[in-house]
Amino acid sequence: MHDHEVARIFTQNWLPVCRIEQVAEPGDYVTGTLLGNPYVVVRGTDGELRAFHNVCSHHGAEVVNGAGRCKELRCGYHGWTYGLDGMLSRIPGAGRLAGFDPRRLGLTAIAVASWSPLVFLRLAGEPGARDLSGDVQTLRDYLEPPDLARLTWVDRREYAIRCNWKVFVENSLDGGYHVPYVHPRLSGGLAMEGYTTDVLPRTVVQTCAANGDDDRLGKEVTYGWLFPNFFVNRYGTMVDTNIVLPMTHDTCVVIFDWFHDPDSQPVAGLEAAIAESDEVQRQDVLVCESVQRGLASIAYDRGRYSPVFESAVHAFHSLLWEELT
Structure with missing residues (x-):
């Protein structure tokens, strides 16, 4: 598989x-x-x-x-x-x-x-097949302006995770469902009651207003996803991108790059901001590895969708079904 x-x-x-x-x-x-x-x-x-x-x-x-x-x-x-x-x-x-x-x-x-x-x-596919500009158009509408191209690269980190790549993608697309339980500090800075998920062709955009308790988040956070494995997240004066790559059937690597908007008011201490982001990723690593262990249990067959939160997860699975068959 x-x-x-x-x-x-x-x-x-x-x-x-x-x-x-x-x-x-x-x-x-x-x-x-x-x-x-x-x-x-x-x-x-x-x-x-x-x-x-x-x-x-x-x-x-x-x-x-x-x-x-x-x-x-x-x-x-x-x-x-x-x-x-x-x-x-x-x-x-x-x-x-x-x-x-x-x-x-x-x-x-x-x-x-x-x-x-x-x-x-x-890597493969017919010449003239799917055009990148068409795929990212909806992300561009949500994330630009300001133009992402003028961002300054700050740092890169890789997270080796003992889970299938789809587990990590599902976790990031669950409409904030896991945030209050897995990321208490992040949840404290967001107005979670206003968390929204827009399912678009081959992309998903999740947005949530910040409540002012965390300067790093700015006024609003925007989490964008492009099928199958690319995330771009904007918050405050920073953007991070996440690339999820399968290694084996039950391991993956997630590559994070952090960028800073040089024309905006600088974050007080980029290292501190990245450290907070790193804390969130390590919390995700723990829960994704927990899910992978549970998937191997003889007690588990298949999951259920939350009709309130997980419309994006369902859209992800639908695209997988379409392309795998």
Whole structure:
């Protein structure tokens, strides 16, 4: 089932991988591994943003590592060299190979697009399939202005969680149902009676007014979600993004990036604000791991939906059913 979900859900949809500021200038590149697939995102000499499977067409070694700026992409194994457009440009000893055509052995392209501060990849799927701008349109309407693209990146943390990726997504989409019980400090800063959930095509937006007891939250919090695994949350002068990636059938990793609005009144102590956010995430980790243990019990078959709170969870499951079948 894990392999089926990766093939039908995660390789077919847009997944965020890096920040646009990391590939702002010609020659800038960023590498990583997404669901077992090495990739490289690079800004070409023509200014175009491109992405490729970071796999040499010779023996399959990763062509480049880390991040930085370069004029070409050269594999460290046998020296096969590619241009920033992914075309194979040079092979040591190729002059001795009669009829060899290096143009046929370029890097395999990956669909790439950007939205606000992030770069997204779609590992597979037909060319011209689902457009990122259409998917994020509803999130843009709720979260902009101000333009998210001018946010300043502050910090990144990763949370390894012993639960299936869907458990974490469900927890974040439950309409604030768990907040008073799992996050007492956060709940104390929110006017929970006014918590609203808007279920939109392939996205969900949850909003709640703050009651003024927590300066970090500002006047209102907005929690946005894009199917299948991306969250973007705005509160006060800060935004955090969460990327949920499956590791195995019962483990996942959640990658948090924090951003700050440099044109707004700064938060008194960004480290303190991130520490409060980190406390919330660690509380979620504990409850999600508890759910995973319960799912393995012989006493549990399937759950129930709360008709008051969990419309977004139902919408998530409906999208899963549609794409998995």
